[in-house]
Amino acid sequence: MRGRENIPAGAAIIASKHQSAWDTIIFWVLIDRPAYVLKRELIFFPVFGWYLLLLKNIYINRKSGTSAMKRMLREAEIRAKEGRAIIIFPEGTRTRPGATAVYHPGVAALYHHLKIPVVPVALNSGRLWQKNAFVKKPGIITIEFMENITPGIKNRDFMVKLQNIIEEKCRGL
Secondary structure, three states, rough: OHHHOOOOOEEEEEEEOOOOOHHHHHHHOOOOEEEEEEHHHHHOOOOOOHHHHOOOEEOHHHHHHHHHHHHHHHHHHHHHHHOOOEEEEOOOOOOOOOOOOOOHHHHHHHHHHHOEEEEEEOOOEEEEOOOOOOOOOOOOOOEOOOOOOOOOOOOHHHHOOOOOHHHHHHHOO
């Protein structure tokens, strides 16, 4: 793990690359009381889904459009006021190492609505925990928390900056 000093003590948005199931687990280990932005379908998994609800994560119905965004912002505001870090995967889905998907506008909406720092996160977990592969490879996964993006940047500039920072660092990992 690199850059732990870049994780603010209070509320922040942790915007991470998403390559494997490992990414969905690790922040519960590294960050105190995180609140994940996650797809609604996950709460219907027996036992696991119940825990997601009990931990007061932010779930969204991706088919609901604008109302999903409004709900996410309301829930995120509550979690931020509780001093919790909000974990979001800007691509919205897992991508293979070296691949880039479109960064969705939800991360920019959180950034502008909450006015709290965004911590870009790069990782290389997909090399060892490949998408849809039952067997996990041995090795070392690197996760790096980079310098915060402070509030105040315009939407388009923020999205370009966030994606460039994360993707460039992931290529180096």
